Amino acid sequence: MNAIIVSAVFGVLMMFASFLVNNKNVYRYLAIIGLSVLLLANILETYAIWSIKFDSFLQLSFERFGLFFNSIAIAATLFYVLLSGKDIVRVGNYSAEYFVLIFFILCGVSLITSYNSLLMLFLGIEIISIPLYILTGSDKKNLKSNEAALKYFLMGAFSTGLMLMGIALSYGAVGNFGLEGRGVVAFGGSMRVSFLEVAGLLLLFISMSFKASAAPFHFWTPDVYEGAPSVFTSFMATIVKATVFIGMIKLLEARTGIFGPTWQIILPLMIVLTLAIGNITAVFQQSVKRMLAYSSIAQAGFMLFALWSANDMGREGILLYSVAYTLATVGIFAVLVKMKDYTFDGFNGLAAKQPLVAASVAVFVLSLAGIPLTAGFFAKYFMLASAIKSGAGVWLLVVAVVFAAVSVYYYFRLIQAMYFKEGEAEMFEQPTNSFKGMLAIFAVLLIVLGIAPSLLFNYLYF
Amino acid sequence: MIPVLLITLPIFSGLMAFFMKGQSVKSWALLSSFAVLGISIWSLFSDANLLSYSQAWLPSLGSRFDLTMQDGLSKLMCLLTALSFPLVLISTQQNSSNQSPHFFALMLLTQAGLMGVFLAADALLFYFFWELALIPVYFLCSIWGGEKRIAVTFKFFIYTFVGSILMLVGILSLYYMQDTPSFAWSSLTANASKGIYPNWAFWLFFLAFAIKMPIFPLHTWQPDAYEQSPTPVTMILSGVMVKMGLFAAIRWLLPLFPKATEQFAWVIVCCSVIGMIYASLLAIRQDDIKRLIAYSSIAHIGLMSAVIFSGNASGMGGVMIQMFHHGVNVIGLWIVANAIEQKLGTRSLSEMGGLAQKAPTLSILLVVMSLANVALPLTNAFVGEFLMFNSLFKYNVWLTAVAGISIILAAVYTLNMVQKVIYGEVNSLTEKATDTPFNVNFSLVLIAILIVVMGVYPQPLLDLTKDAVTQLFAQQ
Known part of the structure; x- marks a missing residue:
């Protein structure tokens, strides 16, 4: 419970800071301190050293898996602020408020990782979504940002409606919101699945797929990600997305049985569709x-895949995936924010001008493409291995790796631009040494996890 | 201990080379490659307990950092890798690519990746090195290659990447088919004898190896890649890297899928033989000396792959020593081609002529390399080629008859090249040609000595690979 409370408290504190102090750097440092304290508090709870406790009436339950993900999300946010903090305060006039919203999002994250009732899930999703709508539109003078925010809001509101509908149906089936006892219900003397429950959980699944931008519920993603200020895109494409997956796994992992054999068709189909649309369009x-x-x-x-496989390996894999994907994406976005030209050609010749920055971006890209020796490889590896462990058809894996090969095509264009093409690669400002240092740390972390991914899990199960 | 040194030494010196400046890096890279050569020679005579290494790596995934060079095949391949790098580095001193520290750093990292492929005794580790050998090569070719380098190298990369991740799926599926999952070579092959591995897994592995070799319908990346790569890298590509595919087929594919191999051998052998003839015919029509050697290389590899999948024990022995000899010979040919290109500034055969008058030493050495390429008796290639044809003959007479045509075609295109380069009139372009500098001659003479000595007395290599052959056939 530490993370929920401390993040909310810091959110409020930052709000006060916004009118008590008028210095952008102070906001940034406050946020960094706040995130560090938050991380510490969460780690203390993970190891059962100290935690704030009060009775949540079975609405929340704190397990190691969720707490560990909290640490990952908070640490990733901390790294994100350390790397891109200066770009965050530069987006608009309300610098402190951006951090406020980020703290509230983290509060929502920790709710989603610990919910034990559908109501809490709903609260968590909403606490994440509303600040995101605002952050998307935070570049107030930019028409695209406004459009993105409105689009995101409208589509998001629609999916929230679906979610509420799902929760209501689900409630109707069992008569409570609790996560336990969901799925099967006593009915006329025998245990069986209520149709309401199936419909309810399916609606929940759909609305969460929407948040996770899985096809065919992905249509908002490109426009919103492009319109939102780049610093915030990187935040919502990584930490928030991973959280939604954690929520999905918590909800459905043990309950996919109620969908019957249909699930074996729906989910693989969604996986293939998502991979195809994402990769080919990219x-x-x-x-x-x-x-x-x-x-x-x-x-x-x-x-x-983690949702499909629903085993321990999938759970470990989604954690590693979150870390690998978040570090790489946040890193690339941090560099992207500093570029004058967002096209591939804008990166031409970056290696000659900024060798360290280019090398780090190369590592990020290799990791996203899943090349060995980077964390991205083991992330994908865990996903494939967990799926095959649960008896997935090999055809599904072959499709997945073929699309992974397609992804090499567009990721490597960035490497080609930076290393093999001549160009100016103009930046708004010369990256500072601390910025370069942070980028290098990101890259080293990815490589370390790519050699010994067990380092991450040793803290999950001791 | 030795396997670890063979991998870590080039990694370490490669990483150091990134931070070096100026000319010192040349000596550094050369020193490192000589040290690796020394260790590799040491491995031929050392105790068996020094030849393997095992260390826990990913306990939760059932993968270990297992390296072994117990059998002659690994030793021979490591020796080839270790030998080729000093040869390449010495003979290409004057190339424009060989001036940057990054070039040497990436070259040394490539060496580490190659060594890892030849040493890994754990399937996941093997996959790791298989990919890692590719990454530095991607950068080397894309930075220092020819005009169309970016597109061509990318094609090469995507091709091999698709193959290798399909192999990863194959590895994963085999892993979970065992009762006690493990990636260890010994465990995987022990389970193979129970016949639990399905045939489609064979194809997942085969594709990766076939792309790398390359076998006929999958070869299209190769001539372009050889032509566009900087010549030192081409040497490594054709001398050592294509051997990865052949080696992997012998080390992994045959022991893992004895039944599937038997069942599908005819498809692969036919493809290989078609490839031999097809590539030989194309080689005759080439005007670019690099492309000519590239196609000739496809033809040679085709024979080796045909024998791997159809062969008897003596044929397999022939493949193993031929892998080594082809590596050495083709590097020799590339060195000559590189010297000619450096001198004349062109690779087009039609523009050359009369080199025998202007550069007699180089011409003599070119003839030696060419004869080895044709597999003339008394050259090293003859022994392997004889054993391989002998084995193919026992498999199928008609296929051997067709494959045999490629011997004649090899003579046609190789001698045609020799004729165009060294005979004929001296023209304005070859007017200024002079003999090659000492470093080039040194490597070429060394290779020429190897060619003749191994051609006259092939027994040491056959003895070295004998245990690998026996082991392979004992399992089946």
């Missing part, structure tokens, strides 16, 4: 930002 993009938006859909396709 190939045709000229803007790196838009390419990353489509590639994030493609990555969601891989993450869906």
Whole structure:
């Protein structure tokens, strides 16, 4: 419960800071301190050293898996602020408020990782979504940003409606919101699945697929990701998306049985569709930002494997995937924000001007493509292995890896631009040494996890 | 201990080379490659307990950091890798690509990746190195290659990447078919004898190896890649890297899928033989000396792959020593081609002529390399080629008859090249040609000595690979 409360408290504190202090750097440092404290508090709870406790009436339950994901999300946010903090305060006039919203999102994240009732899930999703609508539109003078925010809001509101509908139906089936006892119900003396429950959970699944931008519910993604200020795109494409997957796994992992054999058709179909749409469309993009938006859909396709396999390996895999994907994407976006030209050609010749930055971006790209020696490889590996462990057809894996090969095509265009083409690669400002250092740390982390992914899991199960 | 050194030494020196400046990096890379050569020679005579290494790596995934070079095949391939790098580095000193520290760093990393492929005794580790050998090559070719380098190298990369991730799926599916899942070579092959591995898994593996070799319908990346790569990298590509595919077929495919191999051998052998003839015919029509050697290489590899899938024990021995000899010979040919290109500034055969008058030493050495390429008796290639044809003959007479045509075609295109390059009138372009510098001659003479000595006395290599052959056939 530490993470929920501390993040909310810091959110409020930052709000006060916004009118008590008028210095952008102070906001940034406050946020960094706040995130560090939050991380510490969550780690203390993970190891059962100290935690705030009060009775949540079975609405929340704190398990190691969820707490560990909290740590990942908070640490990733901390890294994100350390790397891109200066670009965050630069987006508009309300610098402190951006951090406020980020803290509230983290509060929602920790609700989603610990919900034990559908109501809490709903609260968590909403606490995440509403700040995101605002962040998307935070570049107030930019028409595209406004359009994106409105689009996101309208589509999001619609999916919230579906979610509520699902929860209501589900409630009707069992008579409570609790996660336990969901699925089967005593009915006329025998245990069976109520149709209401099936419909309800399916609606929940759909509305969460929407948040996770899995096809065919992905249509908002490219426009919103492109329109939103780049710093915030990187946040919502990574940490938020991974959280939604955690929520999905918590909800459906043990309950997919109620969908019957249909599930074995629906989910593989969604996986293939998501991979196909994400990867193939990304190939045709000229803007790196838009390419990353489509590639994030493609990555969601891989993450869906964890839901399909529903075993321990899938759970471990989704954690590793979150880390690998988040580090790489946040890193690329941080560089992208500094570029004058968002197209691939804008990166031409970056290696000659900024060798360290280019090398780091190369590592990020290799990791996203899943090349060995980077964390991205093991992330994909865990997904494939967990699926095959649960008896997935090999055809599904072959399709997945063929699309992984397609993804190499567009990811490597970035490497080609940076290393093999001549150009100016103009940036708004010269990256500072601390920025370069942070980027290098990201890259080293990815490589370390690519050699020994067990380092991450040693803390999950001791 | 030795396997670890063979991998870590080039990695370490490669990483160091990134941070070096100026000319010192040349000596550094050369020093490192000589050290690796030394260790590799040491491995031929050392105790068996020094030849393998095992270390826990990913306990939760059932994968270990297992390296072994117990049998002659691994030793021979490591020796080839270790030998080729000094040869390449010495003979291409003057190339424009060989001036940047990054070039040497990436070359050394390639060496580490190649060594890893030849040493890995764990399927996941094998996959790891299989990919890693590719990444530095991708950068090397894309940065220092010819005009169309970016597109061509990318094609090469995507081709091999598709193959290798299909192999990953294959590895994964085999892993979970065992009662006690493990990636260890010994465990995988032990389960293979129970016949639990299905045939489609064979194809997943085969595709990866066939693309790398390359076998006929999958070869299209190769001539372009050889032509566009900087010549030192081409040497490594054709001398060592294509051997990855052949090696992997012998080390992994045959022991893992004995039944499937038997069942599908005819498809693969037919493809290989078609490839031999097809590539030989194309080689005759080439005007670019690099493309000519590239096609000739496809023809040679075709024979080896045909024998791998159809062969008897003596044929397999022939393949193993031929893998080594082809590596050495083709590097020799590339060195000559590179020297000519450096001198004349062109690779087009039609523009050359009369080199025998202007550069007699180079011409003599070119003839030696060419004769080895034709597999003339008394050259090293003859022994392997004889054993291989002998084995193919026992498999199918008609296929051997067709494949035999490629011997004649090899003579046609190779001698045609020799004729165009060294005979004929001296023209304005070859007017200024002079003999090659000492470093080029040194490598070429070394290779020429190897060609003759191994052609006259092939027994040591046959003895070295004998245990690998026996082991392979004992399992089936």
